[in-house]
Amino acid sequence: MKLYDMAGPPSPRRVRIFLAEKGLELDREEINIREKAQFNPEFSSINPRLTIPALQLDSGVVLTESEAIQRYLEELYPDPPLFGDTPEERAIVTNRLRMIEVDGYMAVAEAVRNSIPNFENRALTGPRNFAQIEELGKRGIERIGYFFEDLDAILANSQYVAGDKYTVADVNALVAVDFAGMMKQAIPENCPNLKRWHDEVSARPSAKA
Amino acid sequence: MKLYDMAGPPSPRRVRIFLAEKGLELDREEINIREKAQFNPEFSSINPRLTIPALQLDSGVVLTESEAIQRYLEELYPDPPLFGDTPEERAIVTNRLRMIEVDGYMAVAEAVRNSIPNFENRALTGPRNFAQIEELGKRGIERIGYFFEDLDAILANSQYVAGDKYTVADVNALVAVDFAGMMKQAIPENCPNLKRWHDEVSARPSAKA
Numbered sequence: 001m002k003l004y005d006m007a008g009p010p011s012p013r014r015v016r017i018f019l020a021e022k023g024l025e026l027d028r029e030e031i032n033i034r035e036k037a038q039f040n041p042e043f044s045s046i047n048p049r050l051t052i053p054a055l056q057l058d059s060g061v062v063l064t065e066s067e068a069i070q071r072y073l074e075e076l077y078p079d080p081p082l083f084g085d086t087p088e089e090r091a092i093v094t095n096r097l098r099m100i101e102v103d104g105y106m107a108v109a110e111a112v113r114n115s116i117p118n119f120e121n122r123a124l125t126g127p128r129n130f131a132q133i134e135e136l137g138k139r140g141i142e143r144i145g146y147f148f149e150d151l152d153a154i155l156a157n158s159q160y161v162a163g164d165k166y167t168v169a170d171v172n173a174l175v176a177v178d179f180a181g182m183m184k185q186a187i188p189e190n191c192p193n194l195k196r197w198h199d200e201v202s203a204r205p206s207a208k209a
Numbered sequence: 210m211k212l213y214d215m216a217g218p219p220s221p222r223r224v225r226i227f228l229a230e231k232g233l234e235l236d237r238e239e240i241n242i243r244e245k246a247q248f249n250p251e252f253s254s255i256n257p258r259l260t261i262p263a264l265q266l267d268s269g270v271v272l273t274e275s276e277a278i279q280r281y282l283e284e285l286y287p288d289p290p291l292f293g294d295t296p297e298e299r300a301i302v303t304n305r306l307r308m309i310e311v312d313g314y315m316a317v318a319e320a321v322r323n324s325i326p327n328f329e330n331r332a333l334t335g336p337r338n339f340a341q342i343e344e345l346g347k348r349g350i351e352r353i354g355y356f357f358e359d360l361d362a363i364l365a366n367s368q369y370v371a372g373d374k375y376t377v378a379d380v381n382a383l384v385a386v387d388f389a390g391m392m393k394q395a396i397p398e399n400c401p402n403l404k405r406w407h408d409e410v411s412a413r414p415s416a417k418a
Contacts (some may be wrong), residue, residue: 063300065307074299091281098274135342
C-alpha cells in the first residue's frame with residue numbers, strides 16, 4: 001500500500017503520528033498541496049476528492065479519510081492498540097473522536113478557510129469551490145475557544161482524552177489543537193489541564209511526525 | 210443499557226434503523242426535544258451535550274454520538290455484520306460514513322439550522338447558542354445537490370453505498386437523504402441510481418424504525 005502525504009498540513013499529520021506510535025513505515029509519495037499538486041490528473045484520478053492523506057491499498061481501493069486509514073491500520077497492526085482494549089473503551093474513543101473532529105478540527109477549519117485570503121473560494125475541501133463567509137470565520141474562532149474549554153474539562157478528570165491510556169483520540173486532539181495555531185489561537189491560561197496534557201503528548205517522539 | 214430517543218428527528222433514527230437490522234430491542238426513554246426536554250436537568254446531567262440519541266451503558270458511561278453507539282452495538286451483537294466482513298470492507302464503510310456525515314448529514318443540518326426560523330440561535334447542536342448565518346443556509350442547500358450527485362455516482366457502480374452488501378453506510382445515507390426532505394430537497398431526476406437505491410432501502414422493514 002502507498003500513502004499520499006505531505007508534511008505541514010494537519011490532516012496527514014494525524015496519520016503520520018498514528019504510524020509513529022505503531023512503529024510503522026509505509027511507502028509514501030508527497031503531494032505538494034501548496035503547489036496545488038492535488039489538482040494534477042495523476043493524483044486526482046487516484047483521489048477525486050483531491051485531499052490528503054490518501055491510502056491506496058494493494059487491491060486498488062483508496063481510503064481518503066484519516067479515520068478510515070487509522071482504523072484500517074489498527075486492524076492490520078493491532079499492537080499497540082490505539083483505539084482502546086475493550087468494546088467500552090473503543091466506544092469512548094469513538095465518541096471522543098467525533099467531538100474532536102466536529103468541535104475541534106472542523107471549527108479550526110471553519111476559521112482558517114473562511115478568513116485566510118489564501119483560501120479564497122476554497123472554504124471547503126474537495127473538488128468544488130465555495131466562497132468564504134466572513135461570519136463563519138468569526139464563528140470558527142469562537143468555537144476554538146469552546147473546544148479548548150471542553151477539552152480542559154475532560155482532561156481535569158483523566159490523564160488522556162479518552163481515559164487513562166494514550167489513544168488515537170490524543171493523536172487527533174493534538175493535531176486539532178496545533179492546527180488552531182494557524183489562527184494564532186493558543187491554549188489559554190484558564191485551561192491548565194489542557195496545557196499539562198499538550199506538553200505531555202507533544203513530548204512523545206511521535207509528535208514530530 | 211438505556212437509549213434516550215425520540216421518533217421524528219434524524220439522528221436517533223440512525224440508531225433505530227441499525228437496531229431493527231440487528232433485530233434488537235433496547236430499553237428506551239423518550240426525550241421530547243420539540244418540547245425542549247433535553248434542557249431538563251434530569252437529561253442534561255446524563256448528556257451535557259443535550260443531544261439524542263444517547264446510550265447509557267450499565268457502567269454509567271454515556272455515548273452521545275450515533276456512530277459510537279452503532280459501533281458499540283456492532284461489537285456486542287456482530288450478527289448480521291453492518292460494518293463489513295473484512296478489514297478492507299470495514300475501511301470502505303468507514304470511508305463512506307465520513308462522506309455521508311460531512312457532505313450529506315452536515316450539509317442538510319447547515320441548511321436546516323441556518324434557515325428555518327425555529328432554529329434561531331440554534332445554528333449548531335449542543336449546549337451553546339449560535340446565531341443563524343443566512344449565507345450558510347444557502348450553501349447548505351447547494352451542498353445537498355452535490356451530495357445527491359455524488360451518491361448517485363457511487364450507486365451507478367454498486368448496489369449499496371459501500372459495495373454489494375447493505376451496511377451502516379446505507380442506514381446513515383438513507384437518514385441523510387430523508388433529512389433533506391426537511392428542506393424540500395427531493396432526489397432529482399438526473400439521479401436515477403440514487404432513486405433506485407432509495408426505493409430499495411426504504412422498502413426494508415427497518416426503514417420504518
